[in-house]
Amino acid sequence: MPRSPSIDTKYWPHKKYFEVYHRSMENPEGFWAEEAYKLPWFKTWDKVLDWKPPFARWFVGGQLNASYICVDQHVKTWRKSKVAIYWEGEPGDTRVLSYSTLHREVNRFASVLKNIGIKRGDKVALYLPMIPELPIFMLACGRIGAVHTVIFSGFSAQALADRINDIGAKILITADGSFRRGKLLNLKEIADETVKFTPTIKKVLVVKRTGSGVSMKEGRDLWLDDLLGEAEAHVPPEPMESTDPLYILYTSGTTGKPKGIVHSTGGYLVYNHAAYKWVFDIKEESVYWCTADVGWVTGHSSIVYAPLSHGAAIVMYEGAPDYPGIDRWWDIIEKYGVTIFYTSPTAIRLFMKYGADWLKKYNLSTLELLGSVGEAINPEAWLWYYRNIGEERCPIVDTWWQTETGGIMISATPGIEQLPLKPGSTGLPLPGIEAMVVDENGEPSLTSEKGYLVINKPWPGMLLTIYGNPERYAEAYWRKFPGQFYTGDYATKDSDGYFWVLGRADEVLKVAGHRIGTIELENAAISHPAVAEAAVVGKTDPVKGETIVTFAILREGFEASPTLEQEIKKHYRRVIGPVAIPEEVYFVNRLPKTRSGKIMRRVLKAVASDTDIGDVTTLEDEASVEEVRKAYEELKKGL
Numbered sequence: 003m004p005r006s007p008s009i010d011t012k013y014w015p016h017k018k019y020f021e022v023y024h025r026s027m028e029n030p031e032g033f034w035a036e037e038a039y040k041l042p043w044f045k046t047w048d049k050v051l052d053w054k055p056p057f058a059r060w061f062v063g064g065q066l067n068a069s070y071i072c073v074d075q076h077v078k079t080w081r082k083s084k085v086a087i088y089w090e091g092e093p094g095d096t097r098v099l100s101y102s103t104l105h106r107e108v109n110r111f112a113s114v115l116k117n118i119g120i121k122r123g124d125k126v127a128l129y130l131p132m133i134p135e136l137p138i139f140m141l142a143c144g145r146i147g148a149v150h151t152v153i154f155s156g157f158s159a160q161a162l163a164d165r166i167n168d169i170g171a172k173i174l175i176t177a178d179g180s181f182r183r184g185k186l187l188n189l190k191e192i193a194d195e196t197v198k199f200t201p202t203i204k205k206v207l208v209v210k211r212t213g214s215g216v217s218m219k220e221g222r223d224l225w226l227d228d229l230l231g232e233a234e235a236h237v238p239p240e241p242m243e244s245t246d247p248l249y250i251l252y253t254s255g256t257t258g259k260p261k262g263i264v265h266s267t268g269g270y271l272v273y274n275h276a277a278y279k280w281v282f283d284i285k286e287e288s289v290y291w292c293t294a295d296v297g298w299v300t301g302h303s304s305i306v307y308a309p310l311s312h313g314a315a316i317v318m319y320e321g322a323p324d325y326p327g328i329d330r331w332w333d334i335i336e337k338y339g340v341t342i343f344y345t346s347p348t349a350i351r352l353f354m355k356y357g358a359d360w361l362k363k364y365n366l367s368t369l370e371l372l373g374s375v376g377e378a379i380n381p382e383a384w385l386w387y388y389r390n391i392g393e394e395r396c397p398i399v400d401t402w403w404q405t406e407t408g409g410i411m412i413s414a415t416p417g418i419e420q421l422p423l424k425p426g427s428t429g430l431p432l433p434g435i436e437a438m439v440v441d442e443n444g445e446p447s448l449t450s451e452k453g454y455l456v457i458n459k460p461w462p463g464m465l466l467t468i469y470g471n472p473e474r475y476a477e478a479y480w481r482k483f484p485g486q487f488y489t490g491d492y493a494t495k496d497s498d499g500y501f502w503v504l505g506r507a508d509e510v511l512k513v514a515g516h517r518i519g520t521i522e523l524e525n526a527a528i529s530h531p532a533v534a535e536a537a538v539v540g541k542t543d544p545v546k547g548e549t550i551v552t553f554a555i556l557r558e559g560f561e562a563s564p565t566l567e568q569e570i571k572k573h574y575r576r577v578i579g580p581v582a583i584p585e586e587v588y589f590v591n592r593l594p595k596t597r598s599g600k601i602m603r604r605v606l607k608a609v610a611s612d613t614d615i616g617d618v619t620t621l622e623d624e625a626s627v628e629e630v631r632k633a634y635e636e637l638k639k640g641l
């Protein structure tokens with residue numbers, strides 16, 4: 003089996019992947035029905051797909067329950083005494099939950115929800131840190147048919163209130179706090195501030211995590227522990243319609259106002275169960291660690307629904323990646339014997355900055371497969387990950403997907419068969435996914451020609467709608483190219499059919515008549531030995547249309563200087579060509595990123611063009627916008 007990133011296409015048509023893929027294209031409904039049968043249903047469907055564009059409904063008439071699939075089915079097998087969750091708190095405290103413990107807890111939590119009046123169809127807002135109670139509450143909601151919306155615990159009261167009000171959540175579940183970089187984060191205080199502006203919230207349920215002592219409002223606030231005392235040990239799983247919503251989740255807000263994405267129960271679970279087998283070859287004996295926060299779609303699918311539907315063990319870590327030292331993650335991998343590790347390019351680049359020496363003291367030999375998600379991974383980071391974490395033994399799956407797609411859409415699929423890997427490419431579409439690159443008119447682009455990434459057919463993981471706004475749903479995803487799902491990303495497809503994501507379509511630069519994706523330009527910058535991370539934006543220019551502005555973070559040991567700036571410009575010319583020479587290169591210490599770790603180029607664009615920054619409620623750290631602006635102004639003065 004080829005395990006190296008070398009490319010040999012000679013025997014591809016005979017590969018199993020193509021056999022499965024072609025089968026999925028010839029008879030999509032038969033194909034998806036076969037995948038659906040791999041899950042336990044209370045009642046099978048009458049119709050596989052009801053497609054009234056742009057609305058797709060999957061497994062219509064079928065009934066199932068998410069918590070039954072993720073928990074109950076396992077406690078009927080030997081897996082009842084097997085680990086479901088390895089949890090590690092930032093201070094070093096740990097908890098290990100078997101499937102039978104998880105089952106007991108999900109039932110008790112479901113009983114608590116019922117006892118405080120939560121019914122099928124009600125919306126439950128979960129504002130919790132990375133503690134086991136978060137997945138338990140998600141599963142408990144699914145058990146009784148309530149719809150959860152998880153709001154990342156790093157968000158402000160404003161961001162939390164906006165999301166609660168958008169869906170009219172009935173209850174807010176939070177914790178007394180959490181540990182982050184050794185400090186106490188008081189979530190309850192933020193929740194108190196939030197509920198002043200959320201008229202639909204009648205009760206606030208509080209999980210005890212830190213024991214730090216928080217104020218409780220009589221009649222409104224309830225301790226989970228008190229309610230658990232009265233909880234029933236068994237709550238029957240509600241038979242949910244396949245087309246019932248399982249959850250609502252807001253997009254990261256990288257490009258603007260976050261959208262409330264609604265996912266179904268049946269289609270979402272079938273799709274993710276299949277995708278995690280194909281992409282990660284996940285098994286019941288896998289120890290699967292996804293480092294994302296449950297607050298993002300990656301966390302929903304990769305920490306909760308997909309691994310648990312397979313009966314695997316998940317690792318969940320509360321704290322910061324580099325706390326108390328930069329070796330925290332590698333210590334966790336060794337400690338729990340992680341076999342599949344899934345993280346983001348941002349994290350990889352953070353570790354690259356420190357070099358690989360400190361990795362040597364850890365035994366990472368249990369790792370079998372590595373994954374990347376969230377942004378394009380530049381080839382330098384890919385190779386660093388492959389060599390130093392995967393020890394040249396583990397394939398890397400670069401998985402392209404979105405909150406909207408519900409699951410991974412384009413990626414290597416070693417669970418079907420390992421095909422050659424190309425660093426920087428997300429690979430081939432998953433079975434059942436008809437991905438394409440098209441031009442402005444919706445016509446297929448030529449091989450290696452840039453265009454818009456679209457999906458031709460509906461797939462089971464596809465969003466149902468944008469909550470409360472079907473018009474925005476139709477407009478955002480289906481208006482540009484009627485009949486095709488518009489992803490909003492820019493990409494190419496090479497002669498082997500591999501996809502290369504080049505950035506967001508609305509951030510593409512038009513320089514002297516050429517269209518260049520931000521990722522292409524950023525990869526060029528990062529391939530310079532002095533650059534650790536880079537973000538590229540366009541600035542309107544009366545002559546060229548747009549000029550390129552690069553913001554760069556330097557690696558340890560390099561100093562900003564005009565000479566280095568010139569060198570980087572020359573490097574661009576070498577790597578991409580004269581058209582791609584940035585007009586300006588600014589050295590900064592940080593880049594504005596969303597809470598999910600994605601660069602907010604629109605903020606940089608506003609800084610570069612001196613216009614309004616807009617909504618930054620999803621921004622990681624407001625200070626970084628100011629810092630970028632300051633660096634920019636100082637440099638401008640010096641020129």
Ligand code: ATP
Binds near residue numbers: 259376404600
């Ligand atoms: P918003 O839609 O609110 O602007 P967002 O798009 O950042 O936020 P997500 O749904 O979390 O919210 O992110 C999906 C996007 O992330 C994709 O459309 C793509 O731009 C990027 N992305 C995710 N995975 C990859 C990958 N493997 N390679 C390249 N880009 C990726």
Ligand code: MG
Binds near residue numbers: 253490
């Ligand atoms: Mg998006």
